[in-house]
Amino acid sequence: MSLLINLTTLTFLLTAALALISAALVVGHRSLVYAAFFLDILGTANAILFALLGFPLVAVFQLTVYVGSAVTFILFSVVMLKEVPGLTVPIREFAIVTIVLTVLALAGIFYSATAIQPVVETVELSELASLVVHKYWFALLLSILSMATTLIEAITLARREV
Amino acid sequence: MVTLFWYVVVALLLTGIGLYGLLTRRNIIRMLISIEVIFNAALLLLLVMASMSAAYKPTGVVLGLLAISLASAEVGVVVSIAILMFRLKRSLDVYEIMESRG
Numbered sequence: 001m002s003l004l005i006n007l008t009t010l011t012f013l014l015t016a017a018l019a020l021i022s023a024a025l026v027v028g029h030r031s032l033v034y035a036a037f038f039l040d041i042l043g044t045a046n047a048i049l050f051a052l053l054g055f056p057l058v059a060v061f062q063l064t065v066y067v068g069s070a071v072t073f074i075l076f077s078v079v080m081l082k083e084v085p086g087l088t089v090p091i092r093e094f095a096i097v098t099i100v101l102t103v104l105a106l107a108g109i110f111y112s113a114t115a116i117q118p119v120v121e122t123v124e125l126s127e128l129a130s131l132v133v134h135k136y137w138f139a140l141l142l143s144i145l146s147m148a149t150t151l152i153e154a155i156t157l158a159r160r161e162v
Numbered sequence: 163m164v165t166l167f168w169y170v171v172v173a174l175l176l177t178g179i180g181l182y183g184l185l186t187r188r189n190i191i192r193m194l195i196s197i198e199v200i201f202n203a204a205l206l207l208l209l210v211m212a213s214m215s216a217a218y219k220p221t222g223v224v225l226g227l228l229a230i231s232l233a234s235a236e237v238g239v240v241v242s243i244a245i246l247m248f249r250l251k252r253s254l255d256v257y258e259i260m261e262s263r264g
Contacts, residue, residue: 012164016172023176023199027183035195042176046202050226053169053213058226062205070234071198077241078191081248095185099178106177110170110207118166118213123220131220136228143231150238157242 012052019045036075043067054120057128169210176203189254190244194237201233 022042029035043066051059132140176199183196212222251259
């Protein structure tokens with residue numbers, strides 16, 4: 001049991017470090033191709049964190065849909081574009097103040113959750129399906145419509161109709 | 163076992179890094195990628211909240227799945243707009259695109 005707990009803690013620490021380093025490289029790397037690649041790594045690390053929190057279905061969905069298609073789409077699109085030099089807006093002080101204020105505000109909002117242990121029991125798929133169909137049907141409809149819109153837009157651009 | 167505090171810390175740090183990229187870059191693709199970092203942090207926070215109680219978990223899973231699918235659609239739309247802008251203006255700099263509009 002204690003070995004399992006230690007393994008979970010170790011996995012969390014490694015994954016959190018991987019996620020933070022990848023995020024820093026996404027923002028800081030000069031090449032857009034490498035930035036997109038590190039976004040892939042960040043998505044994967046986040047999927048492991050979701051699994052550790054007890055959401056294996058969301059983790060698999062994140063890997064297949066988000067990392068597997070969306071971020072890979074960015075990566076391939078970036079390869080097609082000409083690499084442009086990374087221009088920086090000279091508002092670093094303003095950015096740092098904004099970041100500190102935002103992080104403090106979020107920390108205040110989420111402070112209540114900090115001492116709680118995560119509940120890691122799994123959810124029944126039938127319960128999920130029922131929830132999606134009966135309670136969140138409008139969100140599902142919106143999601144399907146947005147996916148269809150993206151598909152049509154991608155086909156239009158690929159055929160160079162615009 | 164790791165408490166939710168550490169997950170919240172990771173999510174807040176990711177938000178900070180993403181915000182820094184969003185506020186200091188001018189390249190439209192770089193800004194999109196920074197927004198994706200913020201999205202990952204927001205999704206992590208959503209699931210942290212959902213894992214506080216067994217009663218919230220099903221809702222957390224459903225909202226997480228819908229959020230990921232909508233984020234993927236958003237990526238498709240924004241990258242398509244960026245490709246179109248690059249084709250028309252030969253630039254990905256948002257300032258240049260703003261100056262040459264109309």
